[in-house]
Amino acid sequence: MSGFFDIPSDLQNTYFGLIGLHLREALIPVLAGLLVSLPIAQLCVRFRWLYPPVLGVTTILYAIPSLAFFVVLIDYTGQTETTVMIPLAVYSLVVLVPAIVDGVRSVPAETLAAATAMGLGPVRRYFQVQLPIAVPAIIAGLRVATVSSISLVSVGMLIGNQGALGNLLNDANLYHRPELAVNSVVTTAVLAILADAVLVLVRRVLTPWMPKESAR
Amino acid sequence: MNVLNFIHAFFSDSSHWHGYDGIPARLWEHIQYSLEALAYAALIGLPIGLITGHYGRGGNTLALIATAGRALPSFGLLVLMFIWLGFGMLPVMIPLVILAVPPILVTTYEAMRSVDPSPVDAARGMGMPEARVLFQVEFPVALPLILSGLRSAAIQIVSTATIAAYVSLGGLGRYIIDGLYQKNYEKVVGGATLVAAMALATLGIFWAIARLTVSPGVRRG
Numbered sequence: 498m499s500g501f502f503d504i505p506s507d508l509q510n511t512y513f514g515l516i517g518l519h520l521r522e523a524l525i526p527v528l529a530g531l532l533v534s535l536p537i538a539q540l541c542v543r544f545r546w547l548y549p550p551v552l553g554v555t556t557i558l559y560a561i562p563s564l565a566f567f568v569v570l571i572d573y574t575g576q577t578e579t580t581v582m583i584p585l586a587v588y589s590l591v592v593l594v595p596a597i598v599d600g601v602r603s604v605p606a607e608t609l610a611a612a613t614a615m616g617l618g619p620v621r622r623y624f625q626v627q628l629p630i631a632v633p634a635i636i637a638g639l640r641v642a643t644v645s646s647i648s649l650v651s652v653g654m655l656i657g658n659q660g661a662l663g664n665l666l667n668d669a670n671l672y673h674r675p676e677l678a679v680n681s682v683v684t685t686a687v688l689a690i691l692a693d694a695v696l697v698l699v700r701r702v703l704t705p706w707m708p709k710e711s712a713r
Numbered sequence: 714m715n716v717l718n719f720i721h722a723f724f725s726d727s728s729h730w731h732g733y734d735g736i737p738a739r740l741w742e743h744i745q746y747s748l749e750a751l752a753y754a755a756l757i758g759l760p761i762g763l764i765t766g767h768y769g770r771g772g773n774t775l776a777l778i779a780t781a782g783r784a785l786p787s788f789g790l791l792v793l794m795f796i797w798l799g800f801g802m803l804p805v806m807i808p809l810v811i812l813a814v815p816p817i818l819v820t821t822y823e824a825m826r827s828v829d830p831s832p833v834d835a836a837r838g839m840g841m842p843e844a845r846v847l848f849q850v851e852f853p854v855a856l857p858l859i860l861s862g863l864r865s866a867a868i869q870i871v872s873t874a875t876i877a878a879y880v881s882l883g884g885l886g887r888y889i890i891d892g893l894y895q896k897n898y899e900k901v902v903g904g905a906t907l908v909a910a911m912a913l914a915t916l917g918i919f920w921a922i923a924r925l926t927v928s929p930g931v932r933r934g
Contacts, residue, residue, distance in 0.1 A: 560868060560912030562875040565889045565905030569716065572898060641783070648786035655879070655893065666792040675796045682789040689784035 501676050505668045508658070512684075519661035519688065523647040526582045530589025530642060531635075537590075538597035539623070548598060555591040563588070563649050567656045576657030585649055589642040596638025600631030633707065636700040640693050647689040651681065662688075716902055723903025734887065740907065742883035746874045747911075749802075750809035751867050757810070758817030758866075759859075766825020766855070767847050775822050779815035787812050787873050795880040805877040812873055813866035820862025824855035856927050864919040871912045875904070885911070 502512050510518065541548040566584035574580045604627050612626045628635075651663025658664045662681045669678035701707075723729060729736055765771040787808040794804035828851045836850045852859075875886030888904025891897070 556868075556916065557909060557913065560872055560909045561905055562872040562886070562889065562908050564875055564886070564893075565901055565908065568889060568893045568901045569898070569905065572715070644780070644783045648784065649788075651786045651788045652876070654788075655890075663786070663789060666789055669792065669796060675793070678789065678793040678796055682786060682793050685786040685789055686781070686784040689786075690780065693780055693784070 500674065501680055504665070505672060505674075505677075508664050508668065515662050515664070516684065516688065519647070519650055519663075519685070520692075522578055522581050522650045522653065522659075522661050523585065523688075524643070524692075526585035527589045527639065527642050527646050529582075529586040530593055531639065533586070534590050534593035534597055538594050538601060541594065541598045542601050551594065555594060558587050559591040563652050564655060567653060571656060576659060578653075578659055580656060581650060581653035581659050585646045588649070589646060592642040592645075593635070593638045596634050596641075597631060600634025600638075601627050603634065604630045629703070632703045633700060636696055636703075640696045643692045643696060644689045647685060647692060651685060719899040719902035720906050722899045723906075729903070736907065739883060739885050739887055740911070743871070743874055743885045743908075743911065746802075746805065746809070746877055746882075746884050747867065747870045750806055750813060750870045750874065751863070753806060753810045754813035754817055754866055754870075755863060758814045758862075759821055762818045762821025762859075762862075763825060763847065763852070766822040767843075767851060769826060772822060772826070775818055779819045782811050782815040785811055788876055788879075791876050791880060800881060802882070804880055805874070805882060808876075809870050809873060813870050816866045816869070817862050820865075821855070821859050824858030824862070825851055827858065828854045853928050854931055857923060857931065860919060860923050860927075864916065867915050867919065868912050871915055872908055875908055 504510060504512055504515065508515070537551065541551055561584075563584055566587070567580055570580045570583055574583065608626060608630070609622065612622045617625065651660045651666065654660030654663035654667050658667065660666075662685050665677040665681035669675055669681070732738070762775075765775060785808075790808040790811065791804060794807050798804050832854070833846060833850055836846045841850070874884055875889055877884045878886030878890040885904050885907050888900045888907070892900030892902075892904060
């Protein structure tokens, strides 16, 4: 296991630096995806006819392989972090929109009527009633988006070493150091599992009314 | 539009239509990789999902396995397996199967759990053995959801099988990887278009399978 954490100097980064970079490249897109998908999902809830076409477009976007997406974007944003983050944001969007729509739609009509009867306007009703009740569904979507985003960042290695921990894979090949590939895979997997666990905790904090046992 | 020009240029170049690097050959390789990976994943995921779902046990363990499977980075796993196992199909199959098992496993389990318990009880009351309860009562009702799990697994496989090209194998990923290194964007865009089209075709195939296999009574419900 010697040299497991010896990061080759061509990456010009430390082990923890790579972890930070990896998290940044993976999580900013998920956040961006969440911010964009909330209004889109709300539109889909308000105008039902909008949902099937939106679902169709997002399915097509999801079918584009990440590598191809990266390479096509090089033409516009160069071999930069942005090129890695834009596709990841799109994939997050694809996972999050249906999750939020289903979550917001699952709010019972009586609950909405009660909120209206209590004098809540549409904006407050959305933020104080619909969104909190939809939290479990949204978090479920966020978990899938976050884990796959963390896993996909590695592919960015192929476009000029923009893959954070994935760059170790290239070095493993270059310098015949398989332990670097093991390091990359294990660290990425652990980051994904930790991020997943954090989201489960966030859900528990945000939905204190839910039974703890059924939490998965 | 830039991208549309690339697509047009790629598909109208007749040299892209024959030979070992032609679209038919690469498409066929891609279909073979995808089908093989989906078959292995279904062989692993379906029986486990059906049985655990039938008995209603092990849901938490399955969720853990699924999270672990999702957490493993496909691309990293591919490179690692290539270093360990050398050239061949196995280094490609392992990440693809690990990618596809979680959706199949979890959806099959959920599908079996969501079957209305009263017909299942009725079947048992009529003296059906457990195996027939599973295959003749629960399975037909759970089929639409099970198919949706297989469908999302298949789409992920189709779009991820492109990475096989990174370890010197074929498939549509060849166009993307070669195009990247040759700075030939028309090739990259063409390859991406083919993969996206294949994913859409997969959607269509699963829709047709669902039409043919799901019993009309279940579909209406």
